[in-house]
Amino acid sequence: MENFKRKYFDYNSQMLYAIKGLEFMLFRRGGVTLLKRKNEFIEKYYKYLQKEFDENKNLVLPKLDFIITTRCTLRCKDCSSMIPKYSHHIELSFEDFKRDIDVILNNVIELSLINFSGGEPLLNKDLSKMIDYAASKQKVGMIKIITNGTLIPNDELICAVKKHNDKVFFFISNYSVNPDLKPKLKTQEIIELLSKNNIKYQMIKDFTWFEEKEMQKQKLNCKDDDSSGVDKYIKQMYENCILSACLGVFNHRLHTCPKASHGEQLGIFYDKDAIDLTDLKDDDSGFKEKFIEFYKKDFYEPCRYCIRSNKEVMPAKQL
Numbered sequence: 123m124e125n126f127k128r129k130y131f132d133y134n135s136q137m138l139y140a141i142k143g144l145e146f147m148l149f150r151r152g153g154v155t156l157l158k159r160k161n162e163f164i165e166k167y168y169k170y171l172q173k174e175f176d177e178n179k180n181l182v183l184p185k186l187d188f189i190i191t192t193r194c195t196l197r198c199k200d201c202s203s204m205i206p207k208y209s210h211h212i213e214l215s216f217e218d219f220k221r222d223i224d225v226i227l228n229n230v231i232e233l234s235l236i237n238f239s240g241g242e243p244l245l246n247k248d249l250s251k252m253i254d255y256a257a258s259k260q261k262v263g264m265i266k267i268i269t270n271g272t273l274i275p276n277d278e279l280i281c282a283v284k285k286h287n288d289k290v291f292f293f294i295s296n297y298s299v300n301p302d303l304k305p306k307l308k309t310q311e312i313i314e315l316l317s318k319n320n321i322k323y324q325m326i327k328d329f330t331w332f333e334e335k336e337m338q339k340q341k342l343n344c345k346d347d348d349s350s351g352v353d354k355y356i357k358q359m360y361e362n363c364i365l366s367a368c369l370g371v372f373n374h375r376l377h378t379c380p381k382a383s384h385g386e387q388l389g390i391f392y393d394k395d396a397i398d399l400t401d402l403k404d405d406d407s408g409f410k411e412k413f414i415e416f417y418k419k420d421f422y423e424p425c426r427y428c429i430r431s432n433k434e435v436m437p438a439k440q441l
């Protein structure tokens with residue numbers, strides 16, 4: 123339980139601080155998280171998480187990614203989701219999404235931020251419906267649509283986002299630092315369209331990418347007599363991994379990160395640590411127990427197949 127508490131209360135209070143700060147910045151709503159009083163606010167969120175968990179038996183999820191398609195308009199060499207490796211694509215329908223989000227929302231009291239990701243989420247024809255459904259849920263704080271900036275949002279999407287423009291925003295991955303992508307990027311047009319419709323967006327100036335190494339087909343296995351040494355190494359790698367905070371749902375399974383989601387889907391490994399949402403009914407209290415078991419792990423099965431690198435690379439370099 124010690125590990126669960128450290129991860130759930132410590133990491134998540136910091137994540138809530140960042141999310142609530144963004145919420146205030148974009149929508150002028152929620153707790154104002156002043157930089158000067160950072161520790162005070164983190165403590166406040168820590169107490170909130172603790173009170174809900176210990177006294178009221180409630181879970182708060184700060185952030186969850188929903189991978190809604192594996193299709194994409196780009197083929198990035200270092201894509202952290204390994205999208206160029208797909209030969210057969212997976213596209214989630216609104217019904218698929220509804221089933222998963224219902225299970226999650228019936229088992230948490232707050233989901234502060236949903237990320238719609240992919241592949242390129244704008245390629246999913248049900249995105250508007252998904253947004254409308256999720257944004258109408260009181261437990262959902264904000265919704266972020268992560269796009270590569272190559273597609274102009276259609277009227278239906280603009281309409282759905284506009285309807286909920288107090289909680290939905292776009293994150294445009296800033297690939298303009300890559301000169302090769304210039305002909306494909308429609309960033310300026312997208313920004314003009316969003317601004318005209320009073321839709322918020324975020325685009326980070328200094329966008330950093332890290333090298334992505336191939337996941338290994340053979341797991342970093344522990345010989346029976348050497349398990350602790352190998353496990354210590356993997357635990358350390360997981361602790362330093364920026365993707366470890368990117369919990370995501372893909373194809374009805376909750377995984378620790380996009381590499382876990384896509385690695386399993388691509389048949390590199392079976393993620394025995396994932397939570398299968400189809401095993402749960404939407405009012406199933408078993409989620410909480412499964413989530414605690416999931417969350418308290420030192421690292422996850424996919425980490426055994428993973429190699430991390432901290433080498434900076436050109437964002438979205440194409441294959």
Ligand SMILES: C[S@@+](CC[C@H](N)C(=O)[O-])C[C@H]1O[C@@H](n2cnc3c(N)ncnc32)[C@H](O)[C@@H]1O
Pocket residue numbers: 194200201202203239240241242243268269270271294295330331332333334
């Ligand atoms: C997998 S993409 C999916 C959304 C969309 N296709 C896009 O590229 O924005 C989600 C986010 O992961 C980021 N990303 C992908 N590979 C990365 C890498 N190697 N290093 C840092 N960020 C990466 C992308 O820039 C994007 O913001």
Ligand code: SF4
Pocket residue numbers: 194195196197198201202203204205206240241242270438
């Ligand atoms: S990072 Fe590149 S390849 Fe990967 S999903 Fe985004 S745009 Fe597509």
Ligand code: SF4
Pocket residue numbers: 359360363364365366378379380381382422424425426428429430
């Ligand atoms: S599998 Fe583990 S080490 Fe690899 S990216 Fe995911 S969390 Fe990080």
